[in-house]
Amino acid sequence: xxxxxxxxEHVANLARLELSEEEKEQFTGQLNAILNYAExxxxxxxxxxxxxxxxxxxxxxxxxxxxxxxxxVDKAMRNAPDEDEGxxxxxxxxx
Amino acid sequence: xxxxxxxxxxxxTQLRAGELSAVELVEASLRRIAQTDERIGxxxxxxxxxxxxxxxxxxxxxxxxxxxxxxxxxxxVGIKDNIxxxxxxxxxxxxxxxxxxxIYDATVVHKLAAAQAxxxxxxxxxxxxxxxxxxxxxxxxxxxxxxxxxxxxxxSGGSAAAVAAGQVYFALGSxxxxxxxxxxxxxxxxxxxxxxxxxxxxxxxxxxxxxDQIGPITKNVEDAAYVLQAIAGYDERxxxxxxxxxxxxxxxxxxxxxxxxxxxPKEYLGAGIDPAVKEAVMEALRVYESMGAEWEEISLPHTxxxxxxxxxxxxxxxxxxxxxxxxxxxxxRADNPDNLIDLYxxxxxxxxxxxxxxxxMLGTYALSSGxxxxxxxxxxxxxxxxxxDFDEALSRYDVIIGPTAPTPAFxxxxxxxxxxxxxxxxxxxxxxxxAGVPAISVxxxxxxxxxxxxxxxxxxFDERTVLxxxxxxxxHTEYHNLRPQL
Numbered sequence: 001x002x003x004x005x006x007x008x009e010h011v012a013n014l015a016r017l018e019l020s021e022e023e024k025e026q027f028t029g030q031l032n033a034i035l036n037y038a039e040x041x042x043x044x045x046x047x048x049x050x051x052x053x054x055x056x057x058x059x060x061x062x063x064x065x066x067x068x069x070x071x072x073v074d075k076a077m078r079n080a081p082d083e084d085e086g087x088x089x090x091x092x093x094x095x
Numbered sequence: 096x097x098x099x100x101x102x103x104x105x106x107x108t109q110l111r112a113g114e115l116s117a118v119e120l121v122e123a124s125l126r127r128i129a130q131t132d133e134r135i136g137x138x139x140x141x142x143x144x145x146x147x148x149x150x151x152x153x154x155x156x157x158x159x160x161x162x163x164x165x166x167x168x169x170x171x172v173g174i175k176d177n178i179x180x181x182x183x184x185x186x187x188x189x190x191x192x193x194x195x196x197x198i199y200d201a202t203v204v205h206k207l208a209a210a211q212a213x214x215x216x217x218x219x220x221x222x223x224x225x226x227x228x229x230x231x232x233x234x235x236x237x238x239x240x241x242x243x244x245x246x247x248x249x250x251s252g253g254s255a256a257a258v259a260a261g262q263v264y265f266a267l268g269s270x271x272x273x274x275x276x277x278x279x280x281x282x283x284x285x286x287x288x289x290x291x292x293x294x295x296x297x298x299x300x301x302x303x304x305x306x307d308q309i310g311p312i313t314k315n316v317e318d319a320a321y322v323l324q325a326i327a328g329y330d331e332r333x334x335x336x337x338x339x340x341x342x343x344x345x346x347x348x349x350x351x352x353x354x355x356x357x358x359x360p361k362e363y364l365g366a367g368i369d370p371a372v373k374e375a376v377m378e379a380l381r382v383y384e385s386m387g388a389e390w391e392e393i394s395l396p397h398t399x400x401x402x403x404x405x406x407x408x409x410x411x412x413x414x415x416x417x418x419x420x421x422x423x424x425x426x427x428r429a430d431n432p433d434n435l436i437d438l439y440x441x442x443x444x445x446x447x448x449x450x451x452x453x454x455x456m457l458g459t460y461a462l463s464s465g466x467x468x469x470x471x472x473x474x475x476x477x478x479x480x481x482x483x484d485f486d487e488a489l490s491r492y493d494v495i496i497g498p499t500a501p502t503p504a505f506x507x508x509x510x511x512x513x514x515x516x517x518x519x520x521x522x523x524x525x526x527x528x529x530a531g532v533p534a535i536s537v538x539x540x541x542x543x544x545x546x547x548x549x550x551x552x553x554x555x556f557d558e559r560t561v562l563x564x565x566x567x568x569x570x571h572t573e574y575h576n577l578r579p580q581l
Contacts, residue, residue, distance in 0.1 A: 008456070015414060015459040016421070016436070017452055018444040027456055033515050034457060038403045041473045044480065051475030052482055054305050054335070055531030055555075056292045061334040075198045079425035088423050091435050 003032050098123050099261045100578075103170070103318055110169050111162055117150035117169035117213060120264070124171035124215050128262045131581050136237045137247075137257035139176050140184045141216040146171070149213050165211025166325045172207060173263040175254050176217040177224055178309065179298035180204055183214070187300050188232040189222045191426045191446030201298020202333070203267060203309050203326045210325035215263050219253030222448045223417065224274055224302045226250050227520050230511050231450045238507070239281060240579040241545055245504040248278030254312045255282035260581055265313045265322055269299055271306045272405050273500075273524025276536040279312055280499035280548025283538045283577060285565070286312045287319045290555045291531035292337035294323075295330030303412035304335070306405075306528050315575050316537060316566040320344040323558060339556055347559035348566040353387030355564060356492045362398035363497030363523050363550075371542030372498050379539045379549045380496065382571050388564075393492070395484040400477050401526040402518055407461050407474035408529075413451075414458030420446065453514060478529050485530040489554045494564050498523055499536040499548035523550060533558050537565045538574040546577075 008028050012019050019027065073086045082089040098106065098120055109115035125143060132138055156163050174180060177187045179197035181204075186192040200208075207214065221231035229237040229252030237252045239245040240260040247256040251268025255278035258266050268275040270288040279286025287310045294309045301307060311322035324344045330336045359380065364373050380390050422428040422442025429441030447455070461470035488495055500520060510517045527534045532555050539549035549568070553561035569575050 003460075007460075011456055011460045011463065014463060015455050016418075016439040016443055017447075017455065018440045019452075023449075023452070027453060030453060030514055031457060031460065034406060034518075035460075035470075037515060038407055038470060038474075040403045041400060041407070041470075041477050044397070044400060044477055046473065046476035046480070049476040049479050051472055052478040052529075053475060055482065056335065056337055058292075058335060058337070063331060071198065078198055079195055081422065081426070081428035090423055091432055091438055093435050 003028055003035065097261065099264055103321055106170070107168055110157060117153040117157070118147065120169050121146050121150040121171055121213055121215070124263055127260070128215070131260050131262060134238060134243055134581070135240055135256050135260050136235045137218055137253040137260065137262060138173070138216050139186060139188065139219050139234055139253070142183050142214055146213050146215050153211060153213070163211055165209070166321055167207065167210040167212035170212045170264040171215045172212045173215050173218045173254060173257045173266040174204065175220055175251050175266070175268050177220060177269060177300040178203060178267060179300070180214065180217065183217065185217065185300070187223045188220045188234055189446065189448065189451070190233045191420050193427065195425055199298065202295035202330045204298065206326045218257055218266060221250035221252070222451050223300070223413070224250040224269055224271055225413070225450050225454055227273070227277055227517055228510070229253065230507065231448060233448050236507060239504045240581055241283060242504070244506055245545070246281065246507055248281035248504060250274040251312065252278045255279050255284055255286065258282070258284045258312050258314060259579060261578070265311055265318055267309055268312050269307055269309050270528065271303050271409060272528045273521045275310045275312060276499050276524050276534060276548065276550060277521065279536040281504035281546065283546030283574070283579070284312055284314060285316055285319050285535065285537050285575065286310065287323060287535045288528070288533060289323060289327065289558060290337070290533045292335055293327050293339070293556065293558070295328070295333040295336050297330055297332040301416040303409040304416060305412060306409060316535070316562060316569050317345070317348060319535065320348060320562050337556070342559055344558060344562055347563045349563060350567050350570050352383065352564055352567040355388040355494070357383060357388055357390035358393035358488050358492035358495045359390050360395045360398065360495060360497055361392050362395055367501050367519070367522070368498060369502040369542060372502060372547050375540035375542065375547040376498050376549060379568060382568060386567060386571060390496070393488055393495070395488060395526060397477065397480045397484050398522070398526055401481055401529055402522060404474040404477040404481065405521070405525045405529060406457065406518060407470045408478065410454040410458035411461045411471050412458070414455045414462065417451070417455055422446070450514070481526050482530045484526070485532055489532070493553070493560055495552040497550055499550040500524070503542045503545035503547055527552050531555060533561050535561050535565045537569060538577065539572070540574055541577070
């Protein structure tokens with residue numbers, strides 16, 4: 001299996017990245033090399049093997065549903081690149 | 096003797112006796128940084144004023160009756176720049192977070208403050224912890240104090256270089272596939288990756304959440320035990336934090352390894368290992384034999400699949416974790432976007448460097464429709480096989496020992512054009528990360544004047560045995576006392 005520039009453009013769109021023509025060329029070559037290497041995984045028979053998502057046997061960590069103080073608006077907005085009255089300003093989403 | 100070469104206990108005795116002050120320790124650190132960091136490039140941000148203030152406050156309290164009892168009292172510490180520090184810039188060495196100032200401290204930063212360490216500043220790294228050379232920092236390349244034409248390793252390269260150069264008493268790093276151990280090995284210092292879940296990740300900027308773990312970089316094993324004691328423990332703010340009792344790590348350092356059973360994986364000493372590195376490891380095994388430990392060659396048969404599995408899993412997790420960097424709430428925002436999607440796209444493209452983009456692309460591809468089973472799910476199953484290798488070996492041996500990295504530090508620029516070759520440097524550290532077990536790198540010699548690291552791997556949550564084995568070795572060798580000429 002080999003990746004084309006078209007695949008790279010598709011994945012870049014999914015990842016919300018805008019690549020220059022040079023980057024597209026470079027990533028096509030490099031991703032092909034890395035994925036060819038990853039083909040190695042196919043040599044192993046993993047039928048009946050459970051996937052490991054996490055090494056610790058921890059599931060569904062719960063706590064009591066008690067109200068606690070949370071980060072205030074002022075603090076939360078401190079690093080905002082564009083702010084208006086305690087809200088993050090973005091380009092118009094609807095026409 | 097420079098204060099940073101003093102033993103932690105001697106520093107504390109002198110602090111309490113009024114023969115040394117926390118301010119003097121901080122000034123020594125800042126002086127050393129001023130003398131050396133133009134050449135080394137370990138620091139991204141210094142916190143001089145607050146460091147001086149906290150040290151002065153500690154000194155004032157030391158003069159009160161009862162004194163201060165913090166485990167890390169007065170010790171100057173540097174913190175990797177992917178660990179959040181309230182009010183102190185935290186950039187992950189990325190343009191994306193230039194000027195970003197966290198609104199809260201990571202749990203480990205709280206714990207260091209509770210142990211009365213003094214934060215000096217933030218340390219350089221590969222951008223978002225992706226890389227093994229610090230060449231992926233968006234700001235500056237950190238240089239190896241042993242040879243400034245060489246890399247310090249990565250991604251915690253600034254942390255390892257700062258300790259090796261005597262700029263701070265100790266540092267915190269983070270390790271996803273070897274990012275504490277490999278730079279410790281390249282810089283001739285001690286680096287401990289604790290068991291996954293032992294140290295809280297709250298406030299650590301996530302790279303690969305199922306692998307990331309914070310740990311100490313120190314000059315010797317004793318210091319690593321003290322720092323681990325201060326930072327380990329359950330944290331309800333990290334849902335992957337392990338709720339286990341924290342033992343006494345310092346008391347594990349008995350110097351005794353008689354009868355200890357050591358497994359030496361043949362896969363870690365095979366093709367691709369520098370002969371000088373192999374010889375240093377074999378010599379270390381002879382030291383263990385002389386102390387009454389026993390070693391045998393073993394096999395971890397799935398080692399050769401670890402790098403492929405790791406890059407699929409870590410990149411997939413990274414592509415998901417880094418989706419939050421969208422230019423809306425913090426970080427850079429591109430000018431004049433056409434619409435909201437264009438704002439995301441332009442901000443991300445301007446903010447991320449090449450290695451970060453490459454891994455986001457790889458991860459997005461591996462998780463995308465049609466490829467999930469072939470790459471991501473397959474890699475998770477291979478991870479199970481790799482973990483079983485370790486479970487099996489560690490049921491028969493107390494520790495597993497081998498090299499930390501296949502070679503000493505390479506030259507700056509030597510591998511930057513070839514990501515796959517760069518990834519292969521992690522062959523001895525990545526399998527350990529996938530298994531989630533603890534491992535330490537300790538200096539075990541020099542090859543052509545460059546430090547070599549010995550990796551000691553243990554059972555999950557058995558840091559005591561790992562530290563004991565590492566400390567006993569240190570008692571019989573002088574490699575940890577070697578210092579680079581700067």
